Each structure stands twice: as structure tokens, then as C-alpha cells.
Amino acid sequence: MDLLEPITIRMLHTAEELTAVRDLESLIWADEDPVPVNHSIAVVKNGGLVIGAFSGVRLIGFQYSFPGFDGTTIYLCSHSMGIHPDFQKMGIGEKLKLRQREEARNKGYRLIVWTYDPLETVNGYLNLSKLGGVCTEYIENCYGEMPDVLNAGLPSDRFLVEWDIAGETSKPREDSAKGEEVPLLIQVEVDAQGFPVPKAVLLDHEWNVNVLYVPVPNQFQTIKANDLETGLDWRLKTREVFTYYLSKGWTVTALRKSNLPYLHHYVLTKKHT
Template sequence: MNFQESITIRMLYSAEELTAVKDLESLIWADEDPVPVNHSVAVVKNGGMVIGAFSGARLIGFQYSFPGFDGTNVYLCSHSMGIDPDFRKMGIGEKLKLAQREEALKMGYRRIEWTYDPLETVNGYLNLSKLGGVCTKYIENCYGEMPDILNAGLPSDRFLVEWNIAEETSRLRSESMVIHEIPHLIDVEEDVEGLPVAKNVYLNYEEKANFLYVPVPNQFQMIKSKNLEVALEWRLKTREVFTHYLSKGWAVTSVKKSDHPTLHHYVLTRNFHNGVKEN
């Protein structure tokens, strides 16, 4: 039996299981303040869910969600998902999200929302290109200052993702686009260490194209560890671009992987509504 076949995904309910989730959360984020077990127990009893991924008896990943309400509709708020560092890049995050979709539909939910750092392109590719989520809102410094190892030192800007789980919305359509034929909204140069540096931004393409590309680094944590100033410039330049175009009705619909050694590209789509591009 290979490794992928040995992974099991299931809902978690007991205080013992949820204590293991708290311990894994502390490991992943080096965080001294994970979600308390008594809180997660209450969540799973009141419309939320915690899903675990196991290798044998070992918990190697989790997904944690609770109910949300926007004043009109109830939705599922997907608060956090984490994978043990020893088991990353094995598709476990996608397995957890698909299980979340299945369980949420059983519970009557039609929409799932969550936030993620737009400069974490692995998450972006899963959230937008593979699952079919859409981002129409950029939140500046969403969680304030965060001291954990992945977020410390930079504003906690986030994309808000909406996932319409009542429809099959996976979209890999951007793979057919040719990079040089689409306008790019940030100029990128390399510094003396070979790191990509964000330079000029372009905010004048509202009526000139149906698709736009936003280049972003494909290894943001590496950039952050080597040069925090370069990382901050990426945060501020991408913030400027995304807040501008999303305020004009554009949506972030996918991540275009590239052969470039340091960059991927977000795809902005004009007149995008409910998963369908309107002409």
C-alpha cells in the first residue's frame, strides 16, 4: 500500500481528538495561543466542523470551520487548515478541502468563505485554480500584527475567498493563456541576490483587457527570510494593485504557474460574477 492510500480523512468530535489538533496547530505555527479545546468542542456541536487527516494513527493535518452569517445568508467560515511539516506537498490540503465541501453540503451549507495570504501562491493555486474559489475582496492587515513564524514582520493582508460549493467550480482555464499576451500589472527586477523585486505598478487597464496578470513571487517565505524589505515591498505593491482593480469590479480567479524560476501570476478577470465571466 502506498502512502497516498494510507491517508484517511474523517470528522473529529472528541476532546481527545481536538487536543491533538491544538498540539498540531502549535507545531505548525509555533504559536503559543492555539484555539482552546473547549472552544473547538463547542464549535463542532453548533454547526461547525473539524476534519482530520491521519497517517495510520498519527494526525498529520486538520481543517477547522465554524458558521458565519452575513446579515442575509448563513455560510461556513473556514478558519484554519494546517499540515504537519513532514507531510507537505502531498495533496493533503486538497483532500481536506474536498472533505470539507462534502460535509458542508450534508449540513446544508451552499457557500464556504475563508481568507489567505495572497503572497502564498501554493495556497492560491489550491484555493482558486483547483477548488474554484473566487476573490473579490482584499482586506488590509486583516488580523493585525501576527507573531507566528509565517506572518511576523509584515501586515497580515488577506484575500477573502468565496467558494460556491453547490456547483462544480474547479477552473484551470488560465493554463491555456500565454503569459506574454496578457498585460502585467507589476514590473519585476532581480536584486544582487537574485530575488525578484516589485517595481512599477500599472492601474490604467480597466477598459483595455478582459484578463490581467499580477506577478507574485513563488517562494515568498524564502524572500522574507532573506530580505524583509523586499518582502514588504511585495506586500505594498500587490496591495495597491489588488485593491484598485477589485474596487473596479474585477475578480481574482486563478493562479497561473510559470516556468519562471521565481514568479507565478494571478489572473484578474473583468466582469466576473457567480463563477461566470459576463461579456
């Protein structure tokens, strides 16, 4: 396998191309049913997008989205994105999202929304800090029980990300509190294996600040595989913090990479009224 082939990104339309997407989706998420080809064909013909990433002529990544409407606003719902395991951590996801923004704008969309697991910090850094999305809603057990290896054993909690592709917010975002002393909303200890364990949650403080940090593990899947109970504890304590502060009008605006070997920090920003 040649990983040095140039990576190209393009729109997909034909049954053959969308069949390749279905096959790649089956490979990436072996325990889930892929989107049927007849469904993805209909989506592409009716305002949706399927975008492919290629190494030479080989499909190695995809992004799939369809039109959404909440009774007031029309938006693009970014449902899934997958990268072949051999090609991950190469920036392909960001390339797919930037092409998605370009094509969505061409179709007249002003907003893209999607969900992701807030404990998957690679996705968090891309979605919030690099792309400029924001989160104002935390959805508990969004998809119910999911059997695949990434989700099995835990509630499928999700952030709802809003990406304003028509405004200035869809740009890389710096942490406005970088270098300052910022309150941490979860106290963390390190266990004998070197994994972070969440302890006390801080909810009832009247912080006289505009920025708060929520610590999260930067290797959540490793923690979950070694100690499911600690993984569940992270899920429930972060759920408690995010649901509380988002209900008070705070917004998740970035993920700050920490100098610590085991933690990153979500940045909560107070809305100005």
C-alpha cells in the first residue's frame, strides 16, 4: 500500500462511487449498518452532499450530509465522516470539512450542524478550535445504545455543533483565556496506571469570569478499554458539568490542548447579553 499518493477531495454522485462509500463505511464501523446506496443517491439528488477523499484512485475517506429543517431554519445536517484506519491523523478530516463548507455555500446553505462525542478530543479540536464551530446543546444518550467498539458500554451522549458558514465564526479560534488562571470545573486525580480519574464537580460557584475550563481525558478510548467504570465516570461527570453550564447560557467554543500528558480542556465562554 502506497501512502505517498497525493490526496484529492471531490464530490461523489454515481452509484459506483456511492457503493465505494458504503463499503468503506462498513470497514470503518464494522458493527453498524452502512447507509444504503439508494438512500445516498437520493440525498445527493435532493440537496445533500457526499464528498470523497482519494489516495490516487482509492477512496480512503468520505463525508455524508443531508438537508435539515427545524420549522424555522434550513441547514445542512452533517451526518457522518469516516477515514480509513491506515490514513487517519493525516488532516484528511479537516480537508473534507473545508470542502463541505465550500460546497454548502455554493448551494446556499448558511449553517451546518452535526453531533459528536465530547470525550473524543481529536474531533473536538477539529470541530471547535480549527473549524470554528460552537456547541450550545448537550444531548444525553443521543443515539441510544450503540454496539460498535467506540461506543459500546456507555450512553451515547453528544455535543450538537453549529457551524455558521456564512459568518466570521467559521474560522480557526484561539483560546481567549490562554495564559490566564481559569477555574477548572472538575477536579482530577491520576491513578496508579497514569490515567486521569474525575473527582469533585464544581457547579454552584458564582464565577466572576467569562471563561471556564472543563478537563477531559485525551485518550478516552484507552481509558475505557482498561477501565469501563472510569470511562463511565468521565461520561457522567462531564455530562453534569456541560448540561448545567449550557443551561445557564454558556457556550463551548474551543478545545485547549494541555501541556499535561493526559488531559485537554474544553473552553466554556459566557454569552454576552
